[in-house]
Amino acid sequence: MAVPQLAPTPVKTPLPPAKIAIAGLFKTFATRTGPFTALDGIGLDIARGNFCTIVGPSGCGKTTLLRILAGLETATAGEVTIVADDPAKPLNAMVFQGESIFPWMTVWNNAAYGLKMRGAPRAHIREVVAHYLDRTGLAPFADRYPHQLSGGMKQRVSIARAFATDPEVLLMDEPFSALDEQNRTLLQEELLRIWDEAKKTVVFITHSVDEAVTLGDRIVVMTAHPGRIKAIVEVPFPRPRQVLGLRRDPAYGALVFRIWGDLRDEVDRARRQEAEIEP
Amino acid sequence: MTLSPGTRDRLIGLASPVVLLLLWEGCARLGWVDARFFPAPSRIAANFVKLASTGELWTNLSASLDRLFWGYLLGGIPALLLGLAMGLYRPIRALVDPLVAATYPIPKSAILPLMLLIFGLGEASKVAMVALGVFYPMIINTTAGVLEIDRIYLDVGKNFGAGRWQTFRTIALPGAAPLIMAGVKLGAGLGLVLIAIAEMVGAQSGIGYMIWNAWQLMAVDTMFVGLIVIALLGFAFNWALDEIERWLLPWKARG
Numbered sequence: 121m122a123v124p125q126l127a128p129t130p131v132k133t134p135l136p137p138a139k140i141a142i143a144g145l146f147k148t149f150a151t152r153t154g155p156f157t158a159l160d161g162i163g164l165d166i167a168r169g170n171f172c173t174i175v176g177p178s179g180c181g182k183t184t185l186l187r188i189l190a191g192l193e194t195a196t197a198g199e200v201t202i203v204a205d206d207p208a209k210p211l212n213a214m215v216f217q218g219e220s221i222f223p224w225m226t227v228w229n230n231a232a233y234g235l236k237m238r239g240a241p242r243a244h245i246r247e248v249v250a251h252y253l254d255r256t257g258l259a260p261f262a263d264r265y266p267h268q269l270s271g272g273m274k275q276r277v278s279i280a281r282a283f284a285t286d287p288e289v290l291l292m293d294e295p296f297s298a299l300d301e302q303n304r305t306l307l308q309e310e311l312l313r314i315w316d317e318a319k320k321t322v323v324f325i326t327h328s329v330d331e332a333v334t335l336g337d338r339i340v341v342m343t344a345h346p347g348r349i350k351a352i353v354e355v356p357f358p359r360p361r362q363v364l365g366l367r368r369d370p371a372y373g374a375l376v377f378r379i380w381g382d383l384r385d386e387v388d389r390a391r392r393q394e395a396e397i398e399p
Numbered sequence: 400m401t402l403s404p405g406t407r408d409r410l411i412g413l414a415s416p417v418v419l420l421l422l423w424e425g426c427a428r429l430g431w432v433d434a435r436f437f438p439a440p441s442r443i444a445a446n447f448v449k450l451a452s453t454g455e456l457w458t459n460l461s462a463s464l465d466r467l468f469w470g471y472l473l474g475g476i477p478a479l480l481l482g483l484a485m486g487l488y489r490p491i492r493a494l495v496d497p498l499v500a501a502t503y504p505i506p507k508s509a510i511l512p513l514m515l516l517i518f519g520l521g522e523a524s525k526v527a528m529v530a531l532g533v534f535y536p537m538i539i540n541t542t543a544g545v546l547e548i549d550r551i552y553l554d555v556g557k558n559f560g561a562g563r564w565q566t567f568r569t570i571a572l573p574g575a576a577p578l579i580m581a582g583v584k585l586g587a588g589l590g591l592v593l594i595a596i597a598e599m600v601g602a603q604s605g606i607g608y609m610i611w612n613a614w615q616l617m618a619v620d621t622m623f624v625g626l627i628v629i630a631l632l633g634f635a636f637n638w639a640l641d642e643i644e645r646w647l648l649p650w651k652a653r654g
Contacts, residue, residue: 192554214558220551224573224650233569234559265650285559 138165138203139321140189140289145198147184147347158184160346162198166338168205171315171322173336175329175383177390181347182325183217186293189323190214202289210238213287217294217325221266221277228253228262230277234285252280255314272303276310283314292324296331308334309363316360329379333372334363341382344390351382438620443627446620455609460628462604463594466522470529470590478537478586479579483571485538486545496542503535507589508596520601528597533586540582544575577651580644587636595629606632 147159158181166172174182187193188200190212202211213234221230229236231253235245253259256276266274275295282290296304312335315322326332332339333355341351355375357366366372402410420440426432427439434442450456485492511528518524552574556566598607610625612618644651 190558192557210560212558214555216551216555218551219549220555222552222555222570222573224576224648225569233555237556237560237562237565237569267650281559 137168139168139170140164140166140203140323141199141201142166142185142189143199145185145188145200146196147181147188147193148196157346159188159195160348162347162349164340164349164352166321166323168203168321169319171324171335171337172340173324173326173332173338174340174342175326175332175379176342176347176350177344177383177387178327179390180342180344180386182342183293184347186214186291186323186325189289190291204288206288210234210285210287212289212291213282213285215275215278215282215290215292215295218298219266219274221274221281223266226263226265227258227269227277230266231258231280231284233281238285248284248286249280252284252314255283255317256280256310270303272299272307275299275307279307279311279314283318286318288321290320290322292322294325294327297327304331305363311335312359312361312363329376329383330367333375333379334361334366339379341379341386343386345393350386351379353379436619438623443620443623447624447627450621450624456624456628459604459606459609459625462608463598463606463632466525466598466605467529467590467594469526470594471533471586473526474530474533474590475537475583475586478534478582479541482538482541482579483545483567483575485542486548486575487567487571492542499535499538503539507531507535507593511597511600514597515601525594525597525602525605528593529590532589532593533583536585536589537579537582540578540585541575544578544582545571547578548574576648580640580648584637584640587640588633591629591633591636 142162142164145159145162146157149156149158162185174185176182184193188195189202192214204211222233225233228249232245232249235248240248250259253262256279258273258276258280261269261273266277269277275298278295282292296307299307308331324332324335326335336355339353339355340349341353342348343350353375356371357369423432423437424440427434427437427442447456481491481495485495507528510531511524514524514527514531518527548570552570553566556570561569594605595607595610598605599611602608606625606628610622613621613625
């Protein structure tokens with residue numbers, strides 16, 4: 121199985137060792153019509169502090185890949201290693217797609233959830249949660265329940281909850297896909313700002329090429345049926361980035377266009393396959 | 400004058416029993432119904448006051464409440480724990496579900512002789528009947544409540560390192576709470592039904608006993624007092640449970 125090798129990136133300093141190493145990853149699901157290969161030999165190294173976005177058509181197994189990284193799913197074959205720099209920290213924290221904050225907890229308790237589960241000292245929880253609620257603009261809503269919040273605010277809580285546990289790796293599964301355009305842009309900006317503070321290693325799944333280019337240091341383009349890596353693209357834009365400023369840059373448009381080219385074949389192919397399957 | 404729909408509903412809800420009582424009173428006084436079988440509400444009320452002042456009513460009421468309390472506790476808590484376990488763990492569900500499904504349709508009142516056989520004529524058989532009444536709606540609703548929790552919340556718990564007990568406490572219990580509360584309400588009603596039946600057989604106290612005894616003595620006034628007390632109990636339980644629900648589940652959006 122030919123897995124595209126990573127081209128060495130032209131940077132002055134040598135690449136730090138991989139924070140996440142994925143090798144020969146396969147995932148097959150049993151379905152009524154026989155086994156379905158979701159991931160077909162994924163190999164990928166993600167460097168420490170890298171913001172890696174994964175973009176691909178729906179059904180390309182990107183969510184499955186993330187769930188394996190999160191330990192929520194087991195691989196059929198292959199290996200995933202997340203290097204722990206500090207054994208006291210959780211290996212990963214996930215920002216889920218859709219509504220994942222507990223409706224029965226206040227914003228504050230939701231944001232504190234990971235820390236509480238790990239038995240962090242109260243004073244520490246208070247300090248960290250206050251910090252991230254402040255960063256996400258949620259401080260005035262600390263005592264609200266989720267049904268009193270907008271979709272964008274709910275996703276902010278989810279982000280605060282993940283950052284608060286200070287994980288080795290942050291996993292984000294299309295966290296903004298359910299939001300409207302304005303909210304998405306705002307949250308992208310906030311995410312970049314928070315990320316700039318700690319520069320955590322991030323794996324960010326999206327189906328939006330714009331989002332992948334805006335946020336990522338490196339973009340992994342995936343194919344569907346079976347899920348494979350089609351291309352890996354380095355994003356040259358410097359940080360800190362400004363979401364709207366970036367979009368004015370002609371290089372931004374060129375990059376989006378290029379990735380779209382990679383992706384369009386895949387989307388077309390996926391659509392044809394779906395048409396064949398559907399009666 | 401315009402009223403909010405809520406106020407209007409409350410007024411209508413208040414008016415319908417009042418109108419019915421007035422109608423009844425009128426019919427009884429005019430002799431349109433046989434006052435031996437349907438004594439006028441005013442006579443029943445007078446008898447209510449009499450039974451309350453002699454203490455007879457309170458003795459019976461407290462006996463029933465005592466049995467209800469222990470029955471709710473002994474039926475409700477195991478049902479809650481078992482229901483949570485059934486919702487969370489498939490093997491437990493596979494083990495217990497057929498038993499529940501097979502025994503649930505048996506009318507609880509039909510089990511009374513068996514209960515008397517097992518627990519005797521004393522307190523235990525009455526408490527057991529109430530416990531039985533509470534157990535089924537509680538276990539069924541709790542299991543359904545846990546199963547209905549969106550899978551994503553369990554993933555969140557797992558991802559953020561929640562252990563077995565923490566998952567129980569922070570996800571399964573609060574997530575299932577709305578349906579559990581519905582089960583508690585159903586169980587409270589069934590408990591009242593069953594305590595009345597159980598106390599009619601071989602009891603020396605309780606509201607059910609009071610009703611049965613009044614029937615045997617043809618003291619129809621007292622019989623109606625017993626019925627009204629049970630109705631009031633049902634109403635009070637429902638109101639109290641609504642308040643508890645509001646307090647326990649502040650996160651439920653209410654229309």
